[in-house]
Amino acid sequence: MKYCSLCGAPVEQRVPDGDNLPRHVCGQCGTIHYTNPKVVVGCIPRWEDRILLCRRAIEPRLGLWTLPAGFLENEETTIEGAMRETLEEASARVEVKDLYTLFNLPHVNQIYVMFLGDLLDLDYGPGPESLEVDLYREEEIPWDRIAFPVVEQTLRLFYEDRRRGSFGVHTGDIRRLPGEGRVYDIRMLKGR
Amino acid sequence: MKYCSLCGAPVEQRVPDGDNLPRHVCGQCGTIHYTNPKVVVGCIPRWEDRILLCRRAIEPRLGLWTLPAGFLENEETTIEGAMRETLEEASARVEVKDLYTLFNLPHVNQIYVMFLGDLLDLDYGPGPESLEVDLYREEEIPWDRIAFPVVEQTLRLFYEDRRRGSFGVHTGDIRRLPGEGRVYDIRMLKGR
Ligand SMILES: [Zn+2]
Numbered sequence: 001m002k003y004c005s006l007c008g009a010p011v012e013q014r015v016p017d018g019d020n021l022p023r024h025v026c027g028q029c030g031t032i033h034y035t036n037p038k039v040v041v042g043c044i045p046r047w048e049d050r051i052l053l054c055r056r057a058i059e060p061r062l063g064l065w066t067l068p069a070g071f072l073e074n075e076e077t078t079i080e081g082a083m084r085e086t087l088e089e090a091s092a093r094v095e096v097k098d099l100y101t102l103f104n105l106p107h108v109n110q111i112y113v114m115f116l117g118d119l120l121d122l123d124y125g126p127g128p129e130s131l132e133v134d135l136y137r138e139e140e141i142p143w144d145r146i147a148f149p150v151v152e153q154t155l156r157l158f159y160e161d162r163r164r165g166s167f168g169v170h171t172g173d174i175r176r177l178p179g180e181g182r183v184y185d186i187r188m189l190k191g192r
Numbered sequence: 193m194k195y196c197s198l199c200g201a202p203v204e205q206r207v208p209d210g211d212n213l214p215r216h217v218c219g220q221c222g223t224i225h226y227t228n229p230k231v232v233v234g235c236i237p238r239w240e241d242r243i244l245l246c247r248r249a250i251e252p253r254l255g256l257w258t259l260p261a262g263f264l265e266n267e268e269t270t271i272e273g274a275m276r277e278t279l280e281e282a283s284a285r286v287e288v289k290d291l292y293t294l295f296n297l298p299h300v301n302q303i304y305v306m307f308l309g310d311l312l313d314l315d316y317g318p319g320p321e322s323l324e325v326d327l328y329r330e331e332e333i334p335w336d337r338i339a340f341p342v343v344e345q346t347l348r349l350f351y352e353d354r355r356r357g358s359f360g361v362h363t364g365d366i367r368r369l370p371g372e373g374r375v376y377d378i379r380m381l382k383g384r
């Protein structure tokens with residue numbers, strides 16, 4: 001951010017009175033421009049013993065597999081957002097049932113909120129952001145071609161819970177470790 | 193938003209190619225400026241059979257009681273944010289245990305993420321945004337002077353769960369109904 005979005009004057013980065021973090025402050029109108037983490041919402045769309053995965057048609061991680069998920073929009077709930085993303089990315093209608101995971105990704109200023117969903121029919125297909133969309137059994141999941149650690153971790157929890165016969169709500173932190181490789185530190189909060 | 197925060201030129205509101213919602217788009221550099229919901233994080237700080245409430249020293253709802261909570265900052269996790277807000281508003285240290293509620297407030301573009309916490313000691317007091325801070329037993333809660341419906345609903349779930357002897361994770365939507373009064377529609381997602 002270089003300019004004030006309200007008056008167009010240049011902003012400076014400084015700690016406002018009574019605050020303890022540097023913010024973008026307008027030199028002309030005085031507005032403090034806060035930036036905050038974004039919420040990504042999505043679901044695990046289930047059909048009998050299979051789940052729906054999407055192969056990404058866009059960067060980052062083009063060509064790899066993911067669950068339908070995307071940024072929560074203003075004026076929608078997390079469930080509405082999860083249903084919208086499933087429709088946009090997989091042309092699929094789901095009944096979104098239960099909150100399943102909440103992950104913090106502080107290195108990219110995101111929190112992921114994923115739900116359990118049930119496909120309402122088998123009329124699905126790739127939306128503009130997907131190359132292909134298909135149903136997978138556990139033994140068919142392309143574990144080495146999953147786009148994001150948060151999606152892989154969500155899927156691992158899902159199959160663990162399914163084997164145990166009980167789905168909890170899981171919370172955890174996923175941080176990318178410094179360095180060249182794609183290495184992540186995943187810590188689950190003691191769940192219930 | 194009237195001006196582009198990157199180049200300072202005026203923005204226009206239009207639906208970008210491949211999108212389906214109007215966004216602020218810069219007429220000069222073409223940047224699309226998205227706005228997204230904000231995350232509020234907080235906790236229920238417990239000490240034996242009492243919980244810590246804060247009386248607000250700031251608008252909105254100045255003078256009314258609330259749980260420590262505030263906007264999640266970049267680069268922090270929801271748990272770190274809940275601990276920070278408890279320290280800032282109540283000068284209190286908590287161990288944050290479990291995710292407790294996730295509420296959607298689509299009319300104000302917020303989602304509330306509240307945790308269960310345990311006070312580590314009794315050294316608490318009002319921070320700059322609080323008039324007073326004190327421990328309350330259930331029968332002492334000032335139900336008619338709680339600042340926000342999301343806080344009241346969180347407290348009601350907490351005491352219901354405590355009576356049942358089991359704390360779940362609860363998700364729901366809270367919407368302000370049109371009209372003059374402060375009337376809200378509260379819908380819980382079938383929880384576990
Ligand atoms: Zn300004």
Ligand SMILES: [Zn+2]
Nearest residue numbers: 196199218221
């Ligand atoms: Zn621009």
